[in-house]
Amino acid sequence: MKKIDVPILKNIVGEENISTDPADLFIYGSDSSVHSARPWVVVRPGDTQQVQQIMAYANQEKIPVVTRGGGSGMCGQTVPVQGGITLDMKRMNKILEINAPDVFCRVQPGVVDDDLNKALSPFGVFYPPTPASSRIATIGGEIGNNASGVRSVKYGATRDSVLGLKVVLADGSLVTLGARTRVEATGYQVHKLMVGSEGTLGVVVEATLSFVPIPKFRCLGMANFDRLEDAGTAIADIMASGVVPSMLELVDSVAIKAVNKTMDLGLPEVEAVLLYEADGMVKEAVDYEINTMQEVCKNNGGTGLTSSYDAKERAKIFLGRKKLFPALSKFSDALSSTSLADDMAVPYSKMAETAKMIHEIAARNNIIMTAYGHCGSGCMHTKILMAPNRQDQWESAKRAVAEIYEYVRSVKGTTSAEHGIGISKASAFKAEKNDSLKLMINMKKAFDPNNILNPGKLMDAHEDWVTATDLRYTVA
């Protein structure tokens, strides 16, 4: 272990914002993934200058630095595989400016997604990238992973909303990237590169974000499909219909069963459910879009079609989808819901085939997997239900993950849609980006010559996630 001088860090942020307490190190060593490791020290900076001082010190001493927001990452991005400093950014949680006439806001990275939207709401606008974890996910973490969420089909991902960034580089210097305007063509757009770089290129200390008007009308519809393939064709047909849904979600039979089992919603146990939403300022336009999608569903064998503009009714329709995660967790006492092949993106026409393939691969490997996702943006998610205390189940899961990403590459999909690479997807990432890894390694060196920023991730990652870190679940 390299030497770390805790008093120097205390001097920068104050004693109360440092911890080496084993309980803290344990918590800060885990996120929402299966992975776990320990930082040597947790540091909670309060402003940009402190971040600069910490980075200058870490760079001089070549100490690893892992930047962390809400800790809701699903694949181990903030797990400090080489120890070092974990930089908890949650104290830097100020909304610095909401500029309605110029359609941007400036925020610190520790602002929680939902809090930003609460603050924007009186201006009649919202910040569209909204992961399911928006109650705890921070803007900084969302930038690190290029988070997107259910409305990405219409409003894009985090990268589309980031106009500019202030970033502390590995050596402690501060750079201002991007602009405040809708378009920019002023040389290298480094701020866009920072989005999705998983803390390996710099520490974001301020973000300039765009926002969009809150639509006056939102209508949510649902359709059941006896055959997964038919839901898949419906997805492709909707995306080719000229309609831009504000949401298009697929829920598979495993998820439906889990929800029914734990919540008693009485959902029909079909192969697939599609949820589709349209939004806008004019009801006639939303009507047209909902009707078009409903028609497509009907033409592809969709049944039990329902839709509503009413907020309460919409919440009821969405309840099953919303409660998917807890339902999967409670599915069985013996089985845990784990994120491993947690997300991927595939072309629309391959959505149903991908879900089917996931089920087949799971069955072949003696585990249970669910497939669901934001299909309108090509995004597919899974959860693995497995017995975490059985070594053979981990081996099965490992095989299944490898097979799934091999399939994804074969249909020209990509390893991550919105959860990032972290630890669990490193091997698939390397296989997919095989021909540009050398370039990315050179880029990383240009930003961080001492490799102190989140080392052991992306190009630098161990390809075997089982041996890369401890696992949060005890193996007997």
Added chain:
Amino acid sequence: MKKIDVPILKNIVGEENISTDPADLFIYGSDSSVHSARPWVVVRPGDTQQVQQIMAYANQEKIPVVTRGGGSGMCGQTVPVQGGITLDMKRMNKILEINAPDVFCRVQPGVVDDDLNKALSPFGVFYPPTPASSRIATIGGEIGNNASGVRSVKYGATRDSVLGLKVVLADGSLVTLGARTRVEATGYQVHKLMVGSEGTLGVVVEATLSFVPIPKFRCLGMANFDRLEDAGTAIADIMASGVVPSMLELVDSVAIKAVNKTMDLGLPEVEAVLLYEADGMVKEAVDYEINTMQEVCKNNGGTGLTSSYDAKERAKIFLGRKKLFPALSKFSDALSSTSLADDMAVPYSKMAETAKMIHEIAARNNIIMTAYGHCGSGCMHTKILMAPNRQDQWESAKRAVAEIYEYVRSVKGTTSAEHGIGISKASAFKAEKNDSLKLMINMKKAFDPNNILNPGKLMDAHEDWVTATDLRYTVA
């Protein structure tokens, strides 16, 4: 001059695709800017392998390579300031795939923008980034500059439509970047960085682009403003109204006079004209958007309000804007219309002030300048009307350009909205990106250690455009 072995290049692309003819070198040494220089040889590759071979040779011999599309760049991006090879990409002009169900197409870089849209149209979709030069601009050139155009306010810029790229790097190796899906979070998004890098990081040989449905309804409106400030307030109010226009254009009094003088359109000689368009699948929604914008214009003193859904009527309303360039060129026999402070982006609330400032700065420096632009995306353009055979007018223009960009920085605008940096904006670029230049230089080295890709541009550019190159206009 470094040694160049023309027979080696002939061997790669064939004799008919090489030229060292002085007339060709002159033409290929100029673009739509005031700048000029000579390449040593023009090479027209026909496929990716040839590009790889050319780059491998150039890299070995450290010969500069400038990639060129339609030659419609406005600030000298493709002017080969250090000589070398000009790589004319126009032979690589195949549309490789139009995949309607999966909402992407794959094209070679030499495809002309209008040709792509002609090919997409039978599928009911269009590729939104459309610069005024779309009849000659190539997709590769648009990627190099992050081009956008009149509809960027609603549909974004080139970067927003680029899902993936194949790129030949400086050493001749080929990398596949990005994906084919609406969202992606698979490590560094290098394809987005390539967009706007002005040929300094690699040679694009294939692009995967997204497209959007052609709206069923388009309505274009116009309003006249006696006071520029009022048009400015109308722009900001429209952008804050919840409406997303598909076009929002400002035309200033200088431009109106030029159009009237050369075309006899009888436009009212007010201080500003706003053109606003809405589009969509449902007429009620388009009505609502047009009415909202019209109401905003009226409330801000707009007069002569008119609007139409009819294609012919719309063309008539747009005619003055469309013919702006030729009108400015023919404004006076003694004056040429030149692009120097050709574009910039500023916050919406500063639009009118910027236009006014441009007029003031021009008057102070004894030249005439027009201000117009795609205000809905914060984009402002100018043309300088000046006597190009007078040294003092060049000196005046130089001063005016410096003053304009100093003003742009003071209101937190950015040096380029969509035309890029090239030669004429290099000094402003360096001043704006002062704190990240070192980082960008390191990034460039990571991509191109021998600095052969478009050397002498961006961070590497001479800050004085008058001395950086020959000028296309003869100074007496």
